[in-house]
Amino acid sequence: MHRNNVLPELLYQETHGPELLANTHPADWRNPVPKDKYNLVVIGAGPAGLVAARGAAGLGASVALIERNFIGGDCLIMGCVPSKAILRTSRLYAEMHDARNYGAPVPSGIAVDFPAAMERMRHLRGRLSGYDSVQRLREEGVDVFFGSARFMGPEAVSVGGVTLHFQKALVATGARPKTPDIPGLAQAGYLTNENVFDLIHQPKRLLVIGGGPLGCELAQAFCRLGIEVVLAQDDPMFLPGEERDAAQILSDALALDGIEIHLNSPVVAVRLDHGQKVVDIVNDGDKRTIAVDEILTGVGRSPNVEGMDLEAAGVAYDTETGIVVNDFLQTTNKRIYAAGDVCLEHKFTHSAEASARIVVQNALFLGRKRLSALNIPWCTYTDPEIAHVGIYVREAREKNIPVKTFTILMHDVDRAVLDGEEEGFVKIHVREGSDRIVGATIVARHAGEMINGITMAINSGIGLRALAQVIHPYPTQASAIRMAADAYNRTRLTPLLRAFSKWWLAKGRA
Amino acid sequence: MPDARAQSDEALLDRFQHAAFGYFLENCNPVNGLVADTSRNNSPASIAVVGFALSCYPVGVERGWMTRDDAIASTLATLRFFWNSAQNEEPLSTGHMGFYYHFLDMHRGIRVWDCELSLIDTTLLLAGMLTAAMYFDGDSPRETEIRTLTDALYRRVDWHWAQGACATVRQGWKPESGFLHYGWEGYSEAAILYVLGLASPPHPLPADSYAGWSSTYQWENIYNYDLLYAGPMFIHQFSHAWIDFRNIRDKFMRAKNSDYFENSRRSAFAQREYARRNAHGFVGYGENCWGFAACDGPGFETLKIDGRKRRVFGYAARGIPYGPDDGTIAPWTALASLPFAPDIALAALRHFCAQYPDVTQADRLPSGFNPTLPGRGPGGWISEGCFGLDQGLIVMMIENYRSQMIWNLMKRCPLISAGLRHAGFTGGWLSQPEARPDAQK
Numbered sequence: 001m002h003r004n005n006v007l008p009e010l011l012y013q014e015t016h017g018p019e020l021l022a023n024t025h026p027a028d029w030r031n032p033v034p035k036d037k038y039n040l041v042v043i044g045a046g047p048a049g050l051v052a053a054r055g056a057a058g059l060g061a062s063v064a065l066i067e068r069n070f071i072g073g074d075c076l077i078m079g080c081v082p083s084k085a086i087l088r089t090s091r092l093y094a095e096m097h098d099a100r101n102y103g104a105p106v107p108s109g110i111a112v113d114f115p116a117a118m119e120r121m122r123h124l125r126g127r128l129s130g131y132d133s134v135q136r137l138r139e140e141g142v143d144v145f146f147g148s149a150r151f152m153g154p155e156a157v158s159v160g161g162v163t164l165h166f167q168k169a170l171v172a173t174g175a176r177p178k179t180p181d182i183p184g185l186a187q188a189g190y191l192t193n194e195n196v197f198d199l200i201h202q203p204k205r206l207l208v209i210g211g212g213p214l215g216c217e218l219a220q221a222f223c224r225l226g227i228e229v230v231l232a233q234d235d236p237m238f239l240p241g242e243e244r245d246a247a248q249i250l251s252d253a254l255a256l257d258g259i260e261i262h263l264n265s266p267v268v269a270v271r272l273d274h275g276q277k278v279v280d281i282v283n284d285g286d287k288r289t290i291a292v293d294e295i296l297t298g299v300g301r302s303p304n305v306e307g308m309d310l311e312a313a314g315v316a317y318d319t320e321t322g323i324v325v326n327d328f329l330q331t332t333n334k335r336i337y338a339a340g341d342v343c344l345e346h347k348f349t350h351s352a353e354a355s356a357r358i359v360v361q362n363a364l365f366l367g368r369k370r371l372s373a374l375n376i377p378w379c380t381y382t383d384p385e386i387a388h389v390g391i392y393v394r395e396a397r398e399k400n401i402p403v404k405t406f407t408i409l410m411h412d413v414d415r416a417v418l419d420g421e422e423e424g425f426v427k428i429h430v431r432e433g434s435d436r437i438v439g440a441t442i443v444a445r446h447a448g449e450m451i452n453g454i455t456m457a458i459n460s461g462i463g464l465r466a467l468a469q470v471i472h473p474y475p476t477q478a479s480a481i482r483m484a485a486d487a488y489n490r491t492r493l494t495p496l497l498r499a500f501s502k503w504w505l506a507k508g509r510a
Numbered sequence: 511m512p513d514a515r516a517q518s519d520e521a522l523l524d525r526f527q528h529a530a531f532g533y534f535l536e537n538c539n540p541v542n543g544l545v546a547d548t549s550r551n552n553s554p555a556s557i558a559v560v561g562f563a564l565s566c567y568p569v570g571v572e573r574g575w576m577t578r579d580d581a582i583a584s585t586l587a588t589l590r591f592f593w594n595s596a597q598n599e600e601p602l603s604t605g606h607m608g609f610y611y612h613f614l615d616m617h618r619g620i621r622v623w624d625c626e627l628s629l630i631d632t633t634l635l636l637a638g639m640l641t642a643a644m645y646f647d648g649d650s651p652r653e654t655e656i657r658t659l660t661d662a663l664y665r666r667v668d669w670h671w672a673q674g675a676c677a678t679v680r681q682g683w684k685p686e687s688g689f690l691h692y693g694w695e696g697y698s699e700a701a702i703l704y705v706l707g708l709a710s711p712p713h714p715l716p717a718d719s720y721a722g723w724s725s726t727y728q729w730e731n732i733y734n735y736d737l738l739y740a741g742p743m744f745i746h747q748f749s750h751a752w753i754d755f756r757n758i759r760d761k762f763m764r765a766k767n768s769d770y771f772e773n774s775r776r777s778a779f780a781q782r783e784y785a786r787r788n789a790h791g792f793v794g795y796g797e798n799c800w801g802f803a804a805c806d807g808p809g810f811e812t813l814k815i816d817g818r819k820r821r822v823f824g825y826a827a828r829g830i831p832y833g834p835d836d837g838t839i840a841p842w843t844a845l846a847s848l849p850f851a852p853d854i855a856l857a858a859l860r861h862f863c864a865q866y867p868d869v870t871q872a873d874r875l876p877s878g879f880n881p882t883l884p885g886r887g888p889g890g891w892i893s894e895g896c897f898g899l900d901q902g903l904i905v906m907m908i909e910n911y912r913s914q915m916i917w918n919l920m921k922r923c924p925l926i927s928a929g930l931r932h933a934g935f936t937g938g939w940l941s942q943p944e945a946r947p948d949a950q951k
Contacts (some may be wrong), residue, residue, distance in 0.1 A: 100817035246834040285687030405730040411789030
């Protein structure tokens with residue numbers, strides 16, 4: 001099932017659409033003749049590689065971009081893009097079933113058209129692939145080479161039988177799904193994000209192993225598309241590391257959707273029995289056996305560090321944590337940088353892109369931009385969404401930063417009530433005794449959109465007092481942020497200030 | 511049944527306290543002192559309920575609901591049973607390493623339901639034993655034996671082992687699978703667990719375990735109340751049944767200029783605020799109809815009620831404001847807020863009496879009721895019988911409100927004050943001479 005390094009045969013089937021292939025890896029592509037030396041050679045055409053290649057080319061650098069599979073990387077082919085397309089369709093089905101709560105009749109005979117949902121996803125993926133198509137890259141002056149890259153020394157890399165010499169290089173080869181070490185799983189067969197979007201027929205029953213972002217998002221989406229979903233998670237809660245209360249709300253939401261939830265429950269064995277995948281799940285010593293048609297795993301990602309002869313370039317790496325970089329994203333070879341999933345702890349498209357921008361500046365323009373200076377928000381696109389930026393209370397306490405959290409429940413936000421989207425909260429963490437925002441978590445239908453106001457405030461050093469002055473159009477869900485700022489202001493009204501205010505007003509009446 | 515509207519607060523409270531106390535007389539096995547988890551047929555014993563029973567007997571004696579002799583007999587039966595019970599790694603024993611299984615067979619006193627060796631429930635059992643040892647301070651051989659056995663039972667507990675080589679105490683252990691892989695971390699009812707564990711002379715918890723427990727505390731402003739957050743109300747009550755947290759503060763509360771008692775008061779008000787908002791549109795919720803805690807519920811299923819998909823639960827911890835919430839109210843937890851917020855607790859009790867006679871019949875509050883679901887009366891679904899934990903908490907919290915009897919007993923308990931000090935508590939009654947360990951010898 002695992003297809004590392006292998007062009008997925010299915011991609012050539014018509015289900016993926018000719019548009020995607022033409023944009024991301026044309027069959028008739030011929031690698032260009034290499035220049036004598038490039039300012040920047042980028043290995044990997046995912047989000048980080050694309051941003052770096054286009055950014056550098058736009059600034060006049062000579063750039064080569066090497067990709068072994070498809071332009072766009074995981075995000076486009078098997079990550080954010082296809083999953084969000086499916087989430088949208090699944091949400092529509094959920095709302096149809098819930099129509100009565102919106103004052104509308106539930107449509108009769110709602111039948112899920114699974115192939116149509118997948119077809120829509122593939123169509124949209126094909127369309128979005130055009131923005132980063134190989135033709136556009138060529139037009140922008142990027143030399144695109146398809147093939148596997150291999151370092152030939154500290155300043156050269158080979159691809160497709162030619163050698164590229166570079167002033168600087170960027171390794172942005174991304175990551176791939178980890179394989180869970182479960183006896184029988186490989187033999188029984190399983191899906192990962194790499195091939196789950198290739199599903200053509202709807203399985204009746206699906207086991208999702210892993211309650212991280214991917215597992216939760218897809219478990220909910222597939223459940224809403226009419227699949228009987230079982231979600232098994234080793235940890236006591238979903239989204240380990242996320243705020244407990246966020247995980248609690250998510251857990252309730254998933255259960256309400258009808259997902260069978262097993263927390264604290266490692267999967268210990270899988271076997272095939274009459275075409276079914278029979279799975280043993282253990283919870284505190286109690287074993288349960290379930291039968292499913294498909295298994296999807298989402299238990300983390302491993303960096304793609306193998307096969308490039310990084311040793312020849314003097315680039316140190318770890319197969320678990322990826323390429324070793326300093327705060328300037330330099331590897332142990334000062335000419336070679338890394339960005340994105342291959343070296344970052346937080347493996348997101350937007351953090352990959354942000355790290356690539358740092359690399360362009362640091363590698364080519366003597367920049368001294370630091371990775372640690374970035375405020376990277378993230379969002380899990382379940383319903384409700386869970387978005388976070390900055391530090392968690394747990395981290396703050398570990399660092400001895402006294403923190404106070406201002407919480408606004410979405411059920412106190414008018415627009416959320418009117419929209420029927422009142423599950424969730426906005427929590428803004430400030431350093432106690434000040435209004436300085438150190439982090440925030442939002443659980444809401446549109447948390448991913450709402451978090452941006454807080455990220456901007458943190459980036460710009462704007463505190464909660466100033467946020468209270470920001471006028472939000474009424475009614476909007478994001479006004480929850482201003483409400484949290486108002487709550488902060490109310491806590492500033494000490495008994496002494498209140499007494500003074502009373503005295504002052506009484507004086508006015510005298 | 512007298513009309514609650516015509517009764518004074520004192521008479522009303524006496525009525526409910528007395529009825530709650532009756533639970534322990536009715537559901538106790540006099541041979542081994544074990545008390546049933548619930549009043550339902552074939553209920554096993556819960557060791558936590560036994561702890562509440564031991565704490566309630568002194569109240570019963572003082573209130574004239576039980577003779578001192580009977581209280582001593584019940585207490586001794588309990589202590590002798592636990593002292594002589596099987597302590598080993600076998601799946602059908604009573605305990606291990608000084609701890610006990612959560613549920614025991616009422617007659618044989620051995621583990622049932624493949625339950626876990628429970629850290630928190632053993633703690634509540636020990637708290638009850640210590641209460642008895644403080645109350646029965648006479649020189650008779652039987653009262654002396656109560657103190658001797660309690661001391662031995664307490665010393666037998668290996669708190670250090672219960673950490674399972676982690677920074678904090680594990681929640682439990684099973685002979686089949688070892689420690690449960692989650693610990694007591696973050697604000698919860700386990701404050702008293704750390705207090706008793708830190709004070710142990712032979713097997714103490716290290717001081718940094720308390721820091722580990724409190725490392726995930728969340729200080730939040732919710733509904734305009736500044737509070738140390740915990741969703742279910744019982745978390746703000748269990749340790750307080752024994753320990754008077756007024757004006758004593760650990761490092762965290764000193765930094766926040768608050769204390770755990772004040773925190774429980776605010777939490778009760780936050781519960782009320784949540785019910786007033788009634789964001790999920792449940793029947794009954796209102797300013798006098800609140801109480802969200804671990805309680806019995808209608809059962810784990812998804813229902814369609816008035817076109818709305820609702821998930822309801824069986825026995826589960828319900829909490830505010832993040833849920834889970836299925837429309838089930840735990841009336842006892844509102845009443846048990848009495849010491850912290852007497853006005854709103856009494857108003858809630860009177861509301862339950864006036865609006866839900868089917869819930870308050872026989873003066874013994876059920877574990878939960880759910881007016882959103884159909885039932886025989888206005889209370890809708892009502893949990894069958896009642897639960898020992900709830901009744902014990904009611905007896906103790908009403909008593910603490912009325913006379914502060916349990917609090918005063920435990921203030922004199924050297925282990926409690928030592929444990930609090932090890933956890934970093936200072937001020938208030940801990941500064942009084944009688945709370946100093948050297949003053950108690």
